[in-house]
Amino acid sequence: MAAGPALRTGADSTDLVFAEGGGTRAQAVRAVLGAGRDALFAPVVLGGFSVLLGLVLFIAFGVGLGTVLLVLALVSAGEVLLLAPLGAYADLRAFYRVEFGPPAAPERLRFVRTGRVDPWLPVSELSRFVIVHRIQEPYPGDRRPAAHTYDLRMVLRHNQQAPSVRSRAGDPTRLAEELKALLAPAGVRVELDPPQRPPPTPAPLPLDLRRLRLRQLRRRLTPTLTTDRRRAPSARAAGAFGFRHFVGNRAYSMRVACGQ
Structure with a gap:
């Protein structure tokens, strides 16, 4: 899981960093x-679609x-020529960081x-930050601590495109x-939503429990298999009896036709 953005103070600006690099032709x-x-x-x-198309043709x-x-x-x-420009366009418009200047105010x-x-x-174009905090509790018996993730969204006043991140690991309260502290003098609101606690993920089955369930399933299927095996000789015997009955009837018919 990717780490969340961090504030870094430099000589000319304070940067909200989403990813390293950016802003150069080499990066583009x-x-x-x-x-x-x-x-x-x-x-x-997409090979499945291509194979299906080939079979239809x-x-x-x-x-x-x-x-x-x-x-x-x-x-x-065509798939390569279509997806390559779309992927490049999306990557070139990705945000790497937001610079606020001067650093103090x-x-x-x-x-x-x-x-x-x-x-x-102007910083007045920024309306607010919205931070959604999520806490994923471990399943019962798991010793790992709860996982804290959050979504960060910037809202501009004139509906311009602004960066946002989803499901980042870190401490949203500190951010x-x-x-x-940085944007309060400029009148920018920072909204931290109450923590959301989705239900914990179900615990994986232990190996012993999985073996037990397989053993129970085998026991349930064993009577059916045994019954089928017991019925199989009866079916063969019935087939043999029918064959003998058919041969006997044919021999009797031939004796009657010959006048015996």
């Missing part, structure tokens, strides 16, 4: 190359094998994306206090 090039690499796996992930329409392979190659190339902010840095905005 790496993002585009990574999106292209990930798109190459699309034909593997081959069986239902009688298309030759060479034509089917050509169509599947074109479909795979912020008056402006800007967003740092993958390959560029947005222009400065809320740091944001309040």
Whole structure:
């Protein structure tokens, strides 16, 4: 699980860091190359659809094998060419950090994306931060502590796109206090929702209990299997009796036809 954003104070600004790096052309090039690499796996992930399409063309329409392979190659190339630009676009628009300047009493902010840095905005454009705290309790008997995660969302006044993160590990109370101390002079609200406690995940079955359930299932199935085995000789005997009865009737009919 990814770690949550952190506040870092520098010489010119205080940064709310979502991920390391960003804001350079080199990072943009790496993002585009990574999106292209990930798109190459699309034909593997969507292989079931391609196989189904090939079977329909081959069986239902009688298309030759060479034509089917050509169509599947074109479909795979189309998947790569479609998903690569979409992945690159999403990666290039991702937020890496938010810079507040000056560090002590912020008056402006800007967003740092993958390959560029947005222009400065007045801090009054930021309406509020919303932090949703979640506590995942362990199942009974688990010695691990409860897992604390949270969602962080920035709300701008003019419905502009703002960064948000989901299911990050960390202490949301500490982050809320740091944001309040930084942005309270500028009139920016920081809302920390009450902790949400989803039901604990069910405990995994111990190995002994799984063996016990398999043994009980085997015992339930054993009478049925035994009954079927006992019935099998009776069926064979009935078949043999029917065959002998049929042969006897044929022999009697032949004797009657011969006048015996």
